[in-house]
Amino acid sequence: MLDIKWIRENPQDLDSALGKRGISPLSRDLLLLDKRRRATQTALQELQTRRNEISRLIGDKKRKGEDAETEVQEVAQLKLRMSELEAEERDTGHSLDQLMAGIPNIPAEDVPVGDDEKANVEIRRWGTPRQFDFAPQQHFEIGEALGGLNFEQAGRLAGARFTVLHGAIARLHRALAQFMINLHTEQHGYLEVAPPYLVRDEALFGTGQLPKFGEDLFRTTDDRWLIPTAEVPLTNLVAGQMLDAGELPLRVTAWTPCFRSEAGAAGRDTRGMLRQHQFEKVELVSATLPEDSEAEHERMTACAEEVLRLLELPYRTVVLSTGDMGFGARKTYDIEVWLPGQDTYREISSCSNCGDFQARRMKARFRSKEDKGTGFLHSLNGSGVAVGRALIAVMENYQEADGSITIPEVLRPLMGGLERITRRA
Structure with a gap:
């Protein structure tokens, strides 16, 4: 607001x-x-x-x-x-x-002006895409051949845009999420939170999904909403609160399922698990003093990038244009991971500084130390990162000619020492 x-x-x-x-x-x-x-x-x-x-x-x-x-x-x-x-x-x-x-946030002065993603500006890259001596496959081809991804079963259970994961692929998915949540809590200073997956109207209004984007959400019969991202419950932890300046920055993280109707995604990414109605994500949320939010934005983005560095996944970071930026953001960095099966970079994280936009909607304030005055705090959110897309990236970047998947070294302790995923007997 x-x-x-x-x-x-x-x-x-x-x-x-x-x-x-x-x-x-x-x-x-x-x-x-x-x-x-x-x-x-x-x-x-x-x-x-x-x-x-x-x-x-x-x-x-x-x-x-x-x-x-x-x-x-x-x-x-x-x-x-x-x-x-x-x-x-x-x-x-x-x-x-x-x-x-219904009015979106005001873009920051340094946000590139443009109509859509074509005006986004790349600011850095990390890693060199692997050169394969065979034609790399896409994740759904690899996963189906290994017996670890089953889209037919998911279709019978729930319809399109769902996936059933089996065996080592399911464990790899879980290991990725555990790796991320451990990294952010043990090394990046975030407090782990286990929030509700159902929220009221007020929570979605506070973060900007309502009233404008209700069609993108799933609503229950008792008028609650399934969370589209843990940003909603995490950011609303400070709704209606008056925090002392000394309590800021407040940094929290959560590993949750996310539910989205994908109302505007007809015909996009229909194969595989890039765009799902249900997926998991490790979310990062910060509440800061206004003068600290720009630095916090850079810090949050670096935390998300570190996930990909440790997994040794090539990526690039772009700043979104005014036409591609989300409703509540004043500035957004997208991190795009390299997918050799598609021969392109795809979004795996989006980190946004919302300024005081959400805080005004949530009535979240802080009390300064010096003059005892009050103000609206600044809120930030980012994916640290999307678990399903990280799974896709690992499967495609670590695929081998025989159809197996080499497990990144950093994940092996969480996989019981397993080094490679092969087809189940």
Whole structure:
């Protein structure tokens, strides 16, 4: 949520920022609603003041035994008019709140301007893609041949965009998640959290998925929502809270399933497990002081990159353009891992600085040490990393000519010492 005071003072800046995101100007509509609501609030305050004055006058007259019928009638008229204004203020406020809730975050100054992913800017690469002496296969070809991925079984159980994992492939998937959560908690200073997988409307509103992106989510029959990412419950841990500045930065991580309808993904990545309705992810979330969020963004991205470095998976990091960036982000880095089966880089992590955008929606504040003033904290989130996509990357980068998969050394202790995955007898 943006600051309405800032919009009043900088309407052209708002429209310029929205234009970078491909959105038409909104400041005029916002300011008209804001002006109408404030005028109604002022009128209500004036009527309340007059009502208090008349009520005191009625009391004085009654104590003196004087007739107060005129004043009583005026109070009745005032109450009627106040009731009308209160309804008007509610309606105007609701319209303003709805419009404000649908406005995305303002991009940071250094975010590249563009319509889509074509305008993203690569900032670094790590690792050299392996040169194969055979034609590398895609993960679903490798996994099916090894008996470790079964899409037919998943289809019978749940339909499209699900996968059943078996045997060593299932264990490799689990080992990857354990490796990541151990790394972030033991070396990167994140506190492990096991959050609910179901949340209320308020939590999704706080992180920006509602009301705009409800079609991308799964809703239960009792009006809860399956989390699309652990960002939602983790970020909302500070919702409605007043934190002392000394408590920040707050860094938490969780390994959870994620559930997405993929409503806008028809025809995209239909084979394999790149784009699933259900997948697992290790999420990183930070809450910081405003002046620290840019440095925290770099730190978080480095933590996610370290996962791929230790797995020895080549990757590149790009900064997303204004047209490709998420609704709540002011700046986003995507980390894309090399997939030899596709001969391209694919996203495996997205790390975003949301500034105070989510904190305003969640009413998450901090109290400064020096002047005891308060402010909205800054929130950040990132994948550290997507477990299923890490599995895909390991399978493709570590595949061998005989169809087996060599297990990265860093994962072998979590695999019971197993060095290679071969077809089950």
